[in-house]
Amino acid sequence: MRELSLEELRQRRSIKWQLYGPDVLPLWVAELDVSLADCVTTVLEQAVARADTGYAAPFQLGRAFAGFAKRHWGWDVDPSWCVPVGDVMAGVAEALKVLTDPGDRVVICPPVYHPFFEVPPSIGRPVELVPLVDGALDLPAIDVALGAGARVVLLSSPHNPTGRVWTPEELDQLDLVVRRHDAVVLADEVHAPLTLPGATFTPYAPRRSVVLTSASKAFNLAGLKCALLVAGNEDVLPAVRRIPVEVSYKVGHLGALANEVALTDGDAWLADLVRHLDRMRGLVVDALGDRLTPPQASYLAWLRLDDERPAERLLREQRIALSEGADFGLTHHARLNFGTTTEVLTLALDRLLTTYPAERASPPLG
Numbered sequence: 001m002r003e004l005s006l007e008e009l010r011q012r013r014s015i016k017w018q019l020y021g022p023d024v025l026p027l028w029v030a031e032l033d034v035s036l037a038d039c040v041t042t043v044l045e046q047a048v049a050r051a052d053t054g055y056a057a058p059f060q061l062g063r064a065f066a067g068f069a070k071r072h073w074g075w076d077v078d079p080s081w082c083v084p085v086g087d088v089m090a091g092v093a094e095a096l097k098v099l100t101d102p103g104d105r106v107v108i109c110p111p112v113y114h115p116f117f118e119v120p121p122s123i124g125r126p127v128e129l130v131p132l133v134d135g136a137l138d139l140p141a142i143d144v145a146l147g148a149g150a151r152v153v154l155l156s157s158p159h160n161p162t163g164r165v166w167t168p169e170e171l172d173q174l175d176l177v178v179r180r181h182d183a184v185v186l187a188d189e190v191h192a193p194l195t196l197p198g199a200t201f202t203p204y205a206p207r208r209s210v211v212l213t214s215a216s217k218a219f220n221l222a223g224l225k226c227a228l229l230v231a232g233n234e235d236v237l238p239a240v241r242r243i244p245v246e247v248s249y250k251v252g253h254l255g256a257l258a259n260e261v262a263l264t265d266g267d268a269w270l271a272d273l274v275r276h277l278d279r280m281r282g283l284v285v286d287a288l289g290d291r292l293t294p295p296q297a298s299y300l301a302w303l304r305l306d307d308e309r310p311a312e313r314l315l316r317e318q319r320i321a322l323s324e325g326a327d328f329g330l331t332h333h334a335r336l337n338f339g340t341t342t343e344v345l346t347l348a349l350d351r352l353l354t355t356y357p358a359e360r361a362s363p364p365l366g
């Protein structure tokens with residue numbers, strides 16, 4: 001995988017590279033600093049050459065995802081159980097609208113991706129916090145929350161920001177709890193294609209669920225607006241069938257084209273990316289050792305740092321932009337996006353270590 005230069009990255013117009021000044025190294029929002037897969041570049045260039053920028057026709061998207069899910073995880077997806085949506089969080093909102101009534105509570109497990117706190121309340125479904133305990137789901141507390149009337153568990157799988165890949169046993173236990181209360185899981189699996197060496201991703205389906213997915217995180221397509229909502233099993237199918245067709249009108253045409261080709265022809269590029277991310281994870285773990293539990297998936301490192309708002313301090317003192325832990329529901333932490341180049345990551349880690357020196361003392365020489 002050719003590494004982009006810092007100069008090339010600084011020319012980008014996306015939010016990651018635009019929000020802060022040119023002296024700041026951005027390691028915050030979940031965008032990747034890599035070039036596109038060739039198959040994606042080709043499909044986008046051809047569309048632009050045809051002036052083909054009308055509305056999306058995402059008819060093959062379900063089939064493309066079904067192929068990907070079968071090859072990577074052995075999951076049999078019925079394309080007719082898939083609904084194209086504009087993005088993952090729009091899919092979460094649409095699923096909640098058909099699965100729950102206004103006022104129904106949604107369990108989330110912080111620290112977690114910050115829009116999980118905001119999207120359910122934005123459509124009248126309050127969130128109920130059941131924090132992770134030592135990085136694991138607190139199943140007894142989820143049981144209590146569902147017993148007291150919460151209707152849905154919104155699960156990040158793999159988990160953003162900790163990078164945990166849930167085991168089949170953990171998912172089975174959650175499924176038992178959820179069925180006991182006739183509730184349902186919304187499984188956000190957008191990071192699953194980026195499971196790193198050492199871990200094996202288990203799809204939540206066919207447990208009782210609606211699954212949200214996209215090629216957007218793995219192939220860096222977030223700005224093109226395309227994701228997929230998938231009925232995880234027959235229990236939720238009637239609700240999924242009630243999602244109005246207009247929902248799919250929010251899909252971006254270029255996003256649908258890019259998702260389809262990435263999910264169909266992108267495996268070799270993705271394998272190369274995962275090798276790169278594994279190397280970048282190694283750099284983070286070597287530099288920061290005791291400050292994190294190494295992530296099992298994706299490109300996010302969840303760091304324990306000795307200030308309430310360490311990202312604020314790092315931006316001020318070192319001109320590196322991380323995501324603030326408090327935004328995910330936990331202070332004294334920051335999330336570092338290592339989906340970048342060796343150059344950017346090395347520079348950023350050096351700066352970070354200036355403010356927060358390694359905790360582990362080197363063994364004395366001799």
Ligand SMILES: Cc1ncc(COP(=O)(O)O)c(C=O)c1O
Pocket residue numbers: 030086087088089090113156160188190191214216222227
């Ligand atoms: C867990 C999780 N879900 C959803 C998203 C966003 O997806 P979208 O932009 O498609 O809503 C992200 C982005 O980082 C994420 O980490």
